[in-house]
Amino acid sequence: MTEPGPRAASRDREALTDQLLEIVHRLVRESHPGATAPPAVALESRLDRDLGLDSMARAELVLRVERAFNVDLPEQALAADTPAELLEAIVSAHGHASADRPQPSPMEIPPVTGAPRQATTLTDALDWHLDRHADRPHLTIYASDGPPETLSYAELDRRARTVAGGLTARGIRRGDALALMLPTGAEYFTAFLAALRIGATPVPIYPPARASQLEEHLRRHGRILTNAEVRVLITVAEARQVARLLRAEAPRLEGIVTVDELTRPETSGEDEAAGSDDLALLQYTSGSTGDPKGVTLTHAQLLANIRAMGERLDVTPEDVFVSWLPLYHDMGLIAAWLGSLYYAMPLVVMSPLGFLARPLRWLEIIHQHGGTISGGPNFGYELCLRAITSERLEGVDLSGWRVAFNGAEPVSPVTMERFAEAFAPHGFRREALMPVYGLAEAAVGLCVPTPGRGPVSDRVGREKFVATGKAEPVHGDEPALTFVNCGPPLSGHEVRIVGAAGQELAERREGEIEFRGPSATDGYLYNEDATRSLYDGPWLRTGDRGYLVGGDVHISGRSKDVIVRGGRNVYPYELEEAVGRLQGVRKGCVAVFGNPDAETGVEALVVVAETRVKDTDERERLAQAIREATVDIINLPADDVRLVPPHSVLKTSSGKIRRAATRELYRSARLGAPTAAAWWQVLRLATESAVTRLRARTARLGEWGYAVYAWAVFGVMATLVGSSAVVLPRRQWRWWLARRCVRLAAAMTGIRIQREGIEHLTDCGPCVLVANHASYLDALVLTAALPRDFRYLAKRELGRNALVRVLLRRLGTLFVERLDPQAASEDTQQAFVAIERGDSLAVFPEGTLHRGAGLGAFHMGAFVAAVRNGIAVVPVALRGTRSLMRGSDWLPRPGPVGVCVGAPLEPHSDGWSEAVRLREASRTFILDRCGEPDLAS
Missing domain, CATH: 1.10.1200.10 (ACP-like)
Structure with a gap:
């Protein structure tokens, strides 16, 4: 044999x-x-x-x-x-x-099972699908005219390999940068995948709206091509005539080619095995031609974001993604296409220009293809509202649309409510609307709610928010600002809010949003200064402002001058430079800024230019020239052009444009009004600046002062309890003293403990108490709130300090190993023995706490112990402790906390399934009352 x-x-x-x-x-x-x-x-x-x-x-x-x-x-x-x-x-x-x-x-086995979880690169993910269902339809592309074109995974890969062969023949190798300036169509997808197949790095650039703009468009993008060291630009045939011009702008550029010129059916490019840490994409923020900032994104970072978004949205291959979003924008490229490619969702795409021309065609395509996921910037929903007609949408059914995300520019609650109301007769459900928040530095998505929640808004007091940054809820007719809830960070990602002095702020305090996570960029290509300014230690600055409530992010504005218009970032500098070159405009005296509409959320683009021209006709011609220059530069018209007298545009002492201050003059209708004397302006500004700094420092000193006082109180109480615990012979007596000392410390430090359901513990025998773990204060709060003694299960690291170990052991604490599975299993036997003796346990089944808001998964040990010994599990929800002291931040804060005790959950049988039932019932109770999102969903 x-x-x-x-x-x-x-x-x-x-x-x-x-x-x-x-x-x-x-x-x-x-x-x-x-x-x-x-x-x-x-x-x-x-x-x-x-x-x-x-x-x-x-x-x-x-x-x-x-x-x-x-x-x-x-x-x-x-x-x-x-x-x-x-x-x-x-x-x-x-x-x-x-x-x-x-x-x-x-x-x-269903037709498509799972997703390529083991893939380390985008091409690995593609190969996973080719191995399993190569003929599965992947892309349906609607061109401007004619029927849609459908590409399977196999056909797209075949075309990409022939283009890869053409690139290889031109000497393009792994690590080279290739710019793509193509409209939405099969050629774009083919060229992008071809670049990945040979290990090159695609650099998307938005195409010009009109052929007449081509030369100026390419000239202005020379800085991007130079920064990325692009060797080949893949674009439309019309661009070849300006190749000589572009080579002058971008010296490393070797050629401008079309996809047809690269297609070589007789050859195919050999795969270059890109690694997970190799660049997969260079994402330049739209319009950043003055000082190019190319966000570097590796295969690992892109896959981390795609997987986190897919998990949050419960994506399956049965979903259908419909998109009109530009493929040069991260939302259209990564969220729509690469996310669909990874999860085997059919993707139906139409061009952005086609959407702008016929917005309702988007909704018709969702109906025709059974779209379940789609969305775009707020202005897209506004366009549909303006275009809606009952005749055009007759027979359109939107009931299958389960995720209608809204992001990439400020989200308007009014727009969402109007959209839900207008399209409800067509089956659209308000619960499908989903405000989201993201940025290129996080790949694309950062904060995403759970599907089916619908839009949630927060009304806060206007005066207090403007004056102090405190987002206190208001009701009724009080003057209020409304901010949209964008949900919690994606799994594995964290968000924090920091103040002007760099300190982390408590919930409902506005500051700059910072984040970190596996999809965070490593920085900007060849731009060390910008990369350094991006980082705050391990955190990345977003330049956006907001606040947290229960772990959910609320966006309040932007710190930077970037204007979001039509889903694109508009950088004022290049437009100010172009307008300043027009005859009749004072050079260096132009301010460009955004002015968001309070109802629609759409940000109007305002151009303010100084001029000495008096004649009415000449002023109108000048205003028209500014409008035309705006379209030529950014492909978007200005919403308002203001011609103002000299010295109306405010500047700093060094001559920089003060856009925010000029915008305030615009909003208050004081543009061009006579200004106060220079000495008075300087005095007023100095006073305002001094008051602002004084407020910030006073607040910071107050925080530190309270922290010193609170820790002094805790220290005195700990000393009293520790010394008494050594002397007192009974554990019940030690617990009695510890409870009263902790209650006194809480009262002295302004921690107000609100108890609910305590009666469930009075008549309950031995039990296992399980609580969520949000802060290092949790055990103290439980000790103060509970009417009886429990034996805590604590991680073994807490016993490394001899004094702490003695104190905790005298209070009955059991130490458990959490890093070594075998030792953890042995330590768990201590709990079983304690229960057999009639003791009650208090356990934090999440294990080690995390700084981000949210309820994590529960470990099984406590529930297995309860089932094996036939005793009840008592769930306890802690609310508000994370806000008092978050993560590793050792600065405590005063405030209310809640302790809600649930009814005992008795085991009805033995075995693993019963332990799982007790765990799920306990976690459901705690999740409903802790006020934080579900991190295990």
């Missing part, structure tokens, strides 16, 4: 792998019964971080694996971090999987 060959052995191992992954997948689903999209399972998935399986769940997994494969695994299998490590343990114990091992029935 011959030994099995390599191919047979490979098939056996594949069968073994499939069965193991199915076992892991089933346990993950059982352990997350309420999750609409449980984590995908792959060989390299981390059992704890990726799949949410704690030490108890891993023990259950090992048991199931042993039963399924009839093997005895070594104890070390409990410490396996990934299914791959478990697979090696199985192979070592069992030799290899037998060839006749039962396989999943083909009928049980």
Whole structure:
């Protein structure tokens, strides 16, 4: 009998792998019964971080694996971090999987299963789909005329490889930058993938709106081409006539070519194996031609953002994405196309110009193709409202549209409500509307709500917000500002709000938004100064302002001068320069700024130019010239052109345009009005600046003063409790003293504890209390609120300090190892013994706290202990402790906190399923009352 060959052995191992992954997948689903999209399972998935399986769940997994494969695994299998490590343990114990091992029935496998979770690059993700369903329709492209063109994964890849061959023949290699200046169409997708196939870096550039603009358009983009060191520009045929001009603007540019010229059916480019940390995209913020800032995005960063957005939106291959968004914009390129490519969603695209010409065509296409996900900037919804006619939309059904995102420019609550009302007769559901927040430096998405929530707005007191930055809710007819809730950060990402002095602010305090996470850019290409200014330690500055409520981000404005118009960023400098060159305009005396409409949220583009021209006809001709220059420069018309007398545009002492101050004059109708004497202006500005600085420093001193006082109070109480705990012989007596000392400390420091449902603990026998973990103050708050003593389960690191260890042990604390699975399992036995003795446990089942708002996944240990011993689980929701002291920030703050105790949950049977039921019931109770989002959904 011959030994099995390599191919047979490979098939056996594949069968073994499939069965193991199915076992892991089933346990993950059982352990997350309420999750609409449980984590995908792959060989390299981390059992704890990726799949949410704690030490108890891993023990259950090992048991199931042993039963399924009839093997005895070594104890070390409990410490396996990934299914791959478990697979090696199985192979070592069992030799290899037998060839006749039962396989999943083909009928049980859906047409598209899962997503390419193990892919490390975008081309890996594409290859995953080509291996499984190459003929699946991927793109449906609506051109300006004629029927749509549909491309499968296989056809798109075939075309891309022929273009890749043409690029390779021109000497383009891995790491080279290729600029794409193409309209929405098959050629764009083909060229982009061709670049990725040979390891080159695509650089999207928006195409000109009119052929007459081509020369000026390309000249102004020479700075981008130079900064990116672009070797080849792939564009339309009409651009070849200005190749000589562009080579003067961008010395490294070797050629301007079309997709047709690159297409070589007889050849195909050889794949260059790009790594996860290689650049996959250079995203230049639209209009940044004066000082180009190319956001560097690697394959890993793009995939991290795509996966996080897909998980948040519960994306499946059954979804259909409909998009009119420009492919040179991150929302259209990454969110719409690359997200669809990754998740095998059919993507239906129409050109931006086609949408602008016929906005309702967007909605018709959603109806025709059963679109479930679509969206755009706020102005897109406004265009539809202006274009709506009952005749045009007759028969259009929008009931399947489940995610209607609104982002890339300020979101108007009024627009969303009007859109929901106007299109409700066509089946559109208000709950589908979804305000979102993102930026190119985070790839695209940063904050996204859960689907089905609908738009949520926050009305805050106008006067207090403007004066102090405090976003205090108001009701009724009080003067108010309304801000849109953009949801919590994506999984794995964090957001914080910082003040002028760089300190982190509490909830409902406005400041600059900073973020960090796996999709955050490493900086700007060849621009060290801009990269340095982007970072604040490990955090990235967004330049946007806002505040947090329950972990959700509310955007209040922008710190930077960028104007968001028509879904594009407009940078004032280049437009001011162009207008300043017009005859009749005072050079260097032009201000360009945005003025958002209070109702629609659309930001009007305002151009203010100084001139000495008096004649009415000449002024009208000058205003018209400014409008034409605006269209030529940014492809958008100015909404308002103001010609003002000399010295009306405000400047700094160094001659820089003060756009914000000029905008305030515009809003108050004081543009061109006589100005006060210079000495009076200087005095007023100096006074205002001094008052602002004094307020900021006073507030900061107040925060530090309170922190010193609070820690002094805590220290005195800790000393009293610690010394008494050593003397007092009974744990009940020590707890009695600790409760009263903590209550006194809370009262002295302004921490107001509000209790609810405490009666559930008075008649309850031994139990396991489980609470959410949001702050280092949680244990103190529980100690003060609870009417009886509990034995806390704490991480072993807390016992490293001898004094702390003695105090906690005298109060009955049990220390548990959390990093070593085998040791954790052994330590958990302490809890079982304590319960058998009649003690009650207090557990934070999330484990280590995290600084970002949200309820994490619960570990199983506490619930398994309750089921095994037949005692109740009592859920307790803590609300507000994170705001008092967040994460590793050791500056406490005064304020109210809530402690809500739920009814005891009795186990009705034994076994793993009952422990999962208790966990889910406890977590549901806590999630409903803690006031924070669900991080495990």
